[in-house]
Amino acid sequence: MNTLINISMRKFFVYLMLLLSNVLISQSAVKELDSLKLMLSKQDNGDYAKVNLLNTISYKNYGIAPEEIYNYAEKANLLAKKIGFTKGEARSKYLMGVYYLSKGNFKDAFGAIEKSLQLYKKINESHGESTCYDLMGTISYYQGNYKKAIVHYQKALQLAEELGSKKKQADFINNIGNINLAQGKLDEAIEYYNQVIAIYEELNDKKSILIPLNNIAVIYTRQGKNLEGLACFKKSLEINRKQENKKSIADDLINIGAVYSAIKDYDKAKESYREASKIYEELEDKNGISLCIISMANIYRDLGDQKKSLSYLNKALENYKKVNGKKGTLTSYHNIGTVYFKESDFKNAEKNFQIALNIAESLGEKRIIGMLNIALAKVYFHFKNYSKSFKYASKGEKIVNELSLLEEQREVNSILAKLYKSKGDYKTALEHHILYKKLNDSLFNKENIKKIAELEYEYKYKEQLQSANYKELQLTQEVERTALALAKSKQNLLIGIIIFLLVSVVLGGIILYQKLKNIKSVNENILMEQKLLRSQMTPHFIFNCLSVLQGVILNREIKNAVKYLSRFSKLLRITLENSRDKMVPLKKELEALQHYVMVQSLGVEKPFDYTIHKAEEVQEEEVLVPPMLIQPFVENALEHAFEEEQTDRKINVNLEYKDNQLVCVILDNGIGIASKKQSNILLKKSLATTITKDRLKMLSKEFKVDSSISIKDRREINEQGTEVTLKLPYKKIAND
Template sequence: MKTYINSSVKKSCVYLLLLLSNALISQSVIVELDSLKSVLSKHVKEDSTRVILLNTISYKNYGVAPEEVNNYANKAKLLAEKIGFTKGEARSMYLISVYHLSKGDLKGAFSAIEQSLELYKKINESKGISTCYDFMGTISYYQGNYDKSIEYYEKALQLARKLGSKKKEADFMNNIGNINSASGKLDDAIRYYNEVIAIYEEINDKKAMLTPLNNIAVIYNRQGKHLDALAYFKESLEINRKLENKKEIAGDLLNMGAVYSAIKDYKKAEKSYKESLLIFKELNDQHGISSCIISMANIYRNSGDYKVALEYLNEALNNYKEIDSKKGMLTTYHNIGAVYFKQSDFKNALKNYQIALNLAEDLGEKRVIGMLNIDLAQVYFQFKDYTKSFTYATNGKKIADELSLLEAQREANSVMTKLYRHKGDYKRALEHHILYKKLNDSLFNKENVKKIAELEYEYKYKEKLQLANYKELQLTQEVEKTALELAKSKQNLLIGIIVFLIVSITLGGIILYQKLKNIRSVNENILMEQKLLRSQMTPHFIFNCLSVLQGVILNKEIKNAVKYLSRFSKLLRITLENSRDKMVPLKKELEALQHYVVVQSLGVEKPFDYTIHKAEEIQEEEVLVPPMLIQPFVENALEHAFEEEQVDRKINVNLEYKNNQLVCVILDNGVGIASKKQSNTVLKKSLATTITKDRLKMLSKEFQVDSSISIKDRKEINEQGTQVVLKLPYKKITND
């Protein structure tokens, strides 16, 4: 994931640090403002009550009418000074500071909050002092001074603990968590967030828990756990829509857009960004507007429209320069460099990456420093300055590994692969490509197989070629030495020796070629065996069926033999038909299972009861499932679930929809999997379970559905036997 995503996510989260961000921007607030203004018009006396009314109206206008925040706060300040109401004056200066921050005036905001702090100290108002320290921490964060920010938040936290305010304690700890997150100390950040959640659970404030949960989602997003992050952001958005919290809604939409962009769903990303941008423009929030502009720019960059992307980014850069936001400028320069790199304009890419790196080092943005080192390594590789490229790549990878930044680790291993390849160190190139492949895609797909095979072949081929060249050099030197020693010998003898050496080298080359050809052939055979494994029926099952049939025929049980043979042939025919397709109707799969169980029941000495049940809402002719997924687990139950002396044997197969998933539960009343764990048979079966799991993963990715296998002993629920739960990938046949 690129820098702009993380920065935009951080900015939207930092807005949650502001005490006033909990104000409800809704119709109810407007009604409340009208009521307060009516009371103010009637209370004409210049006293502390009027100051409180003016400050309250100023506070309520935050997020509704920013200019009114400043207007009423200044009126309150003048009146408070006039009547000597220090507490009211301190509150007015706090609100004036909030106004300046909302306009991007960081210096004005800090100056006003310092005045507010001095006034609160003058009257020894601990609650007000704590609030000022909190806001000073927020402003310092925007200025990029993380150490100062944590120092102010710690002061606010200590006062909150003395006052016994659990709510404030949680707020300040959340802020400290945000700073740790920004500086790359993700474990510390999560620790603070979890402490905050514990406090909110203690005081039963479910709404407030959304803030730390949202922050944890941001960390998941950085670590590449995009679906986990998206789930948290969607939950936050749903609650904020109900509360009509416009600023928080805009932040959630911006965060969701970043996640969609990271998983390359650019259509949904653009929709989220545009909706967020409209709200930020309505609120005249310059930070939010700039974040949306950067995010939109990267949508155009990824679609190849670099001209429009640069126009957006330059607009954002000008906005950040006007409000003197170093963090915003860092994000923008980084993304401008990325656009130039995409255009192969490596000179301008280098220039912008370097500016961004300088800003990141000034701000102590360790995570961004790591990413920029990797970006610079890519640029210097293009310039063929491999020494600098290797230095930057090594630095970037070290930080990425330290902070567990999966996408940065992937890019670092990618450039390291190219560097070692250039050096001719194909072994290390292969090692880094394997790491890159694991980070890039957890599934074993065809493209990765091909790439690894190429690298393995290249490494082995080059290694043997170098050995052959060395031997050839040795042989050549021997030829020259022999030629000197036999200078006086007969010419035909010399020619014979040279011919012999040439033939030897040629034969060596032919042998080497044949060995490499054999290696390729072995790899192709392995891939073919893997394909066959998916559709193969177990040989011992077929052998057992034929043995049973032979026994029935020898006993002259003609009717049973015909019945058994009919069932067995139908089972073979359905299995062969199903094996040709990735997906088959559920009806055919259940029919094959039915035939299989009947064939098995005819061939066993001790009978067993079985049921195959599906829920009424499952239309088996309209649902497609992968073939041969259920049968191996039924076979496993028949073969291994029951002790020899057990008489009452039952196997139940149930299919139903749960949470829009097709779930198959296979139950037996045998001895249970816990009793079988030490047997060799079960250990052999674990391979089949692993292959089935891998197959489900591949099918899940291909059809974009969730699927899984879970096996447990029913003793856990005071029952007998084993339970297998299969969440099957499926498709519904539509009539459109």
């Protein structure tokens, strides 16, 4: 899908939109600008306020009047320098960088942002530093330096995490995903985009969810899932039209046109590209205009008008060379080579494909590298240089199979079939031809495949139905013959057979009922074990432990770090070991509990006292108990029982036999369940209690013992805190 070579360029505009906080290009924005300019003319609140107002007007001109971005930022910069307002000077330099980037001037853009970063560092302004690193990452990305871009984005992300800005974290993770997408690392890219979606869902920001969704749509189109991708792009376009966001409207139109072109609906593709081009021209956006030119060139190439296509592509190449846009230059050479190939001018096709391949390898564009290797394999096949053709085809096949690019897989299997045929290896040639046909059907005959599948299903269903009817008819005839024979012989025998059949049906029903009951019981056990595993070590607890360990290491507290890591690893090991068995020695359960409490005690600011006491008659090595029954209640006490200001924190765990029952009592001196705060927490955090109750209910049936949980506020006995009483099922290990 050559048209989709251009899709990655749309990220240029999406990045800028994110960096300027999604400024809405609308009539209301123009009115806001007029209001700000009026305020500027009446400004008498001091030079600091004037600098901020000038920067704000510069910021608001994005997408409306590009030259005004620079003019107002320059005025702000001069005034800020004069009065020594470093923050205002840093902001104005940043806005100048945005202006240069919108014009495709990467060198001046990077220089301006570097100056802005140094000024922000001078005054320790983390938010400004993060924004600068983000834009530096974007510039590095479009210069083809992906490694450097990721370094800048990760620095921006680290600062955003320190500031606690979820929205910025989402933006920066999305940018890292974009780099993985450009390098053909599709699985990694989807993983990053899903992280972004999760953050936006947490923030309930439905509009911003469309950004990572659009990126996933790009991946769909590359994998030949055009309808899924088109649906995402159209949804984005609908929202952006309502908000009159011109930049984003143009970006969506480019994507929609690319998908229409891929499915050969060229009229709709042209319509989308023309509308996008008008918007880019209105915004004086050279990169966007060049992108539209290449897209239109690809349509004329596919329609057979190679002369017109080549004219468009040479114009685009000239534009990209002026702004040193390597990715656009790569796209232009690639498409020019494709046009020459269509015209059977294989010499010029080879020349342009080789130039494009060199650029793609320098940029690390894995997907494009695969496509160009296949293109060169086709060229050398026409030159009858089969050894060279096979070399490039093999390289291309490896890459496109790795990236699951359906259309490119189709192309490479087609050329490999021809190559093996030329060698006389007809068996391998046939295998590749079959793969080519399957992929061709997958890409262009999805509806036919669906219909065939439906017909196949219907045929098989009717065939089975007819077979069942025939068997039923045969059985009926057999029964009738048997009945006649029995009637002629002995009536008593018939009655016996009928009774036997009735008894068999009843017994069969009982057996089936018991099997279903057993299956249900097994499923309940499996579900309970899954819930138990999920509740044992929550991701939140593990994350907190690792965060504490990170802090200890960063503070160079080596001994504490080793101690903490040792405790934590033992806790994980024991928890995993215990989870394998239905019953474990009480000693192991208490050991796991002790490690858990000690790990928790190392990671809290306010210490707490805890004791684990068992009566003398409780021999921990001779008693087996179900795992993970006590720990959830100790965890609830640690996390929810105590007020922030409480310093005297105690938790006691006592084990003893009462009336031949193993009883565990968990005491704390916290706020008690009768308090409003603790009651609310118990309502929200009832998962552990619910799972434990269900487990005890099932274990009671299995071991035929009474098991129960009771929770009460200690205020009832004039004490402070909560008391949890567990009657545990147990087994004693028989001594030889």
